[in-house]
Amino acid sequence: MLNTAHRREITLRFLAEPSEVNFGGKVHGGTVMKWIDQAGYTCAAAWSGKYCVTVYVGGIRFIHPIHIGHLVEVRARVIYTGRSSMHIAVDVMAGDPKQSEQTKSTHCIIVFVAVDENGKPDSVPNWQPESEEDLTLQAYAQKLMSLRNSIEEEMHRYLPE
Numbered sequence: 001m002l003n004t005a006h007r008r009e010i011t012l013r014f015l016a017e018p019s020e021v022n023f024g025g026k027v028h029g030g031t032v033m034k035w036i037d038q039a040g041y042t043c044a045a046a047w048s049g050k051y052c053v054t055v056y057v058g059g060i061r062f063i064h065p066i067h068i069g070h071l072v073e074v075r076a077r078v079i080y081t082g083r084s085s086m087h088i089a090v091d092v093m094a095g096d097p098k099q100s101e102q103t104k105s106t107h108c109i110i111v112f113v114a115v116d117e118n119g120k121p122d123s124v125p126n127w128q129p130e131s132e133e134d135l136t137l138q139a140y141a142q143k144l145m146s147l148r149n150s151i152e153e154e155m156h157r158y159l160p161e
């Protein structure tokens with residue numbers, strides 16, 4: 001039987017329900033963001049075996065709308081780990097369940113931190129890339145980290161401490 005701790009990847013699968021509709025008749029963007037957070041949390045908790053909190057959500061690009069009644073797959077993978085943080089790549093695929101084809105609706109990187117019972121950052125198992133694709137994804141996470149530092153420097157000019 002698969003041990004849930006240290007599992008690197010998870011996929012949530014479900015149908016987009018009518019309760020999730022926006023004013024244009026498609027799935028609400030906020031709903032997709034909730035799915036991303038849920039898949040990311042599940043992946044981070046499964047990898048670390050600990051309770052985790054979202055510390056950062058990268059730019060979310062909505063590429064294609066999701067239709068009500070379509071089959072949605074939210075795939076979350078660990079692509080980088082620090083001491084307490086896990087960088088998770090999330091891809092949202094959707095398509096008509098009557099057909100096999102699915103299109104990528106959304107992609108983003110979300111960062112979770114494992115926390116202890118006092119809400120303080122706690123260590124996580126180290127993830128090591130095993131394939132060429134893993135190495136590319138790890139480099140992607142590292143590149144985004146350095147870009148994020150520049151963005152945050154810029155944002156601090158406008159945010160009160």
Ligand SMILES: CC(C)(COP(=O)(O)OP(=O)(O)OC[C@H]1O[C@@H](n2cnc3c(N)ncnc32)[C@H](O)[C@@H]1OP(=O)(O)O)[C@@H](O)C(=O)NCCC(=O)NCCS
Nearest residue numbers: 053054055056081082083084085086111113115119120121
């Ligand atoms: C997550 C939290 C515990 C981190 O506390 P902190 O005092 O900032 O801790 P640290 O500075 O030691 O950083 C902890 C980790 O978060 C990472 N981190 C901090 N800010 C980050 C950011 N903007 N982007 C990505 N990672 C970040 C650090 O790099 C560090 O990772 P590492 O241990 O792998 O090196 C704290 O910020 C918190 O509780 N935030 C609210 C979380 C929450 O409630 N989320 C739900 C949505 S509201």
